[in-house]
Amino acid sequence: MLEVRGLSKSFGGLAAVDQVSVDVGNNEIVALIGPNGAGKTTLFACIAGFIKPDAGSVRFLGSDVTGLPPHRVCARGIARTFQITQPFARLSVLENVMVGAYHTTRVRREAAVRAEEVARQLGLARQLDMRADALTLAGRKRLELARTLATRPKLLLLDEVMAGLNPIEVEEIVRIVRAIREGGVVILLIEHVMQAVVSLAERVYVLSNGHIIANGSPAAITADPSVIEAYLGHGAAARLKRGSAHA
Amino acid sequence: MTRRGPILGGLGVLALIAYPWVFRSNYAINVGFLILFAAYLGQTWNIAGGFAGQTSFGHVVFFGVGAYVSTILQTAYGVNPWIAWPFSAFAGALVGWLIGVLSYRAGLKGSYFALITLAVAEVGRIVANSVPITKGGLGILVRADYGAANFQFRDPVWFYYVALALCLLAMFIAWRLTRTRFGARLAAIRENEDAAQALGIDSFREKVKCLTLSGGLCGAGGTVYVQKYLYIDPSIAFGVDKSVEMLLVAMIGGAGTVLGPLMGSGVLHVVGELTRDLGNMLPGVSNAQPLSIIVYGAVLIAIVAWLPDGLMGLFLRHSKEARRA
Numbered sequence: 001m002l003e004v005r006g007l008s009k010s011f012g013g014l015a016a017v018d019q020v021s022v023d024v025g026n027n028e029i030v031a032l033i034g035p036n037g038a039g040k041t042t043l044f045a046c047i048a049g050f051i052k053p054d055a056g057s058v059r060f061l062g063s064d065v066t067g068l069p070p071h072r073v074c075a076r077g078i079a080r081t082f083q084i085t086q087p088f089a090r091l092s093v094l095e096n097v098m099v100g101a102y103h104t105t106r107v108r109r110e111a112a113v114r115a116e117e118v119a120r121q122l123g124l125a126r127q128l129d130m131r132a133d134a135l136t137l138a139g140r141k142r143l144e145l146a147r148t149l150a151t152r153p154k155l156l157l158l159d160e161v162m163a164g165l166n167p168i169e170v171e172e173i174v175r176i177v178r179a180i181r182e183g184g185v186v187i188l189l190i191e192h193v194m195q196a197v198v199s200l201a202e203r204v205y206v207l208s209n210g211h212i213i214a215n216g217s218p219a220a221i222t223a224d225p226s227v228i229e230a231y232l233g234h235g236a237a238a239r240l241k242r243g244s245a246h247a
Numbered sequence: 248m249t250r251r252g253p254i255l256g257g258l259g260v261l262a263l264i265a266y267p268w269v270f271r272s273n274y275a276i277n278v279g280f281l282i283l284f285a286a287y288l289g290q291t292w293n294i295a296g297g298f299a300g301q302t303s304f305g306h307v308v309f310f311g312v313g314a315y316v317s318t319i320l321q322t323a324y325g326v327n328p329w330i331a332w333p334f335s336a337f338a339g340a341l342v343g344w345l346i347g348v349l350s351y352r353a354g355l356k357g358s359y360f361a362l363i364t365l366a367v368a369e370v371g372r373i374v375a376n377s378v379p380i381t382k383g384g385l386g387i388l389v390r391a392d393y394g395a396a397n398f399q400f401r402d403p404v405w406f407y408y409v410a411l412a413l414c415l416l417a418m419f420i421a422w423r424l425t426r427t428r429f430g431a432r433l434a435a436i437r438e439n440e441d442a443a444q445a446l447g448i449d450s451f452r453e454k455v456k457c458l459t460l461s462g463g464l465c466g467a468g469g470t471v472y473v474q475k476y477l478y479i480d481p482s483i484a485f486g487v488d489k490s491v492e493m494l495l496v497a498m499i500g501g502a503g504t505v506l507g508p509l510m511g512s513g514v515l516h517v518v519g520e521l522t523r524d525l526g527n528m529l530p531g532v533s534n535a536q537p538l539s540i541i542v543y544g545a546v547l548i549a550i551v552a553w554l555p556d557g558l559m560g561l562f563l564r565h566s567k568e569a570r571r572a
Contacts, residue, residue: 071450089439
């Protein structure tokens, strides 16, 4: 469904994303993890059209979408959320979601019905008339998700929708993401909350210093020495192993 | 909106229609015209600046271009002003489109966009001052030839009604922006352009469309001004004071609201008229004007300081509290 090939993007002399290739198949939830500054968000921005990559290609459903502007990428069926939530602050929750719903219809009533339905699905039914800047962080994350979902995407790029939430809120979002997948939407997510990654993703890519260093099932990834070293530093895997041998 | 909305709106329109019959003096009718006309121009600013967040500091350029286009067509080519009028709107729209394409293509936003519009208006003033077709700094006098066929009315009440019609038209367009996809997209762009693009909005296109619409409406206003005063010169057509008045009435009343420009214009003109003769009431003051301007300025500062969302903000806050109670 999504094929990223040899994607590279440098800022000044720093290669934020370097020769990255990622595949997402039909009906999959794929996670992208990695330490801070690994290039995850840059990769997302390249796929969604916010940053033009220096090299490489992005193909979606068989057609080339490399370097298209964001609204065109969205029209093809790829929608992203933002790591730092970007609500339309002075609009109501319903109006926020309607902006997304207007992507598929120009009729106000239809957009309102669709928006309400999505907001309800995400547990925002009681906040419909509230101004977006009055929402809690968890509320904003849901709003971000609702707005994006209202465009009826085929592929959702979720950038840390669970960061900063408490375990109960994470549990709820995990349930929502699963329900979205049941609805036939493919999901690629950036996440630090391993509880979510392990319970949601079928496959995991690990990005470190702009490179993909590993990919596989969550269980395989968490046991991979190179992944552990990427997070904890050189030699950490060996020390951990010694530690567990003593126990 | 509540069910009382349409009723109150209808009563408001009736009151504005009846106004010249209640206050019959030429002075009252001319003040009424000035309020409605400034509200109209303010609304054209509001469509771009308030609804789409495209804050312009040189909106007068559309007014000026519109004023000159119909006036030159009329005086140099003998075109009937009614027929010349749509050309003014078209010229304003064209200038709006051009400014939009050039500055949005270059990625100019916020204060940079404001400065570009300010600069374009200044260019307009300098050009109008120096080319023969505008008769330079002398300005163009339109020969008085009163009659409805010539879009010239001796009785000021007719211009009052022209301004009222334009004002209601612009308000209707602004109201539509609160109910349509185009309006929702403009609001999204105003609030957060990146997020708007992520949701499939072609922000460049929508912003250009909006500025074209706003420029066209504002250009149509230029013709009305010249037909009323039968005179135009570069400093009237492209003066900064008019740009400031447009954004001021909208911001005082409440930017991004349908009623804001009309309320702002009403308050500003009433305060202006009331403070005009203030100095003369004090003994020993020979020049009253500075005092009037100081008081006028103080009122403006007070409104901006305590009502960041304008008068409509105050009004909406009250009605919300009333509903909650």
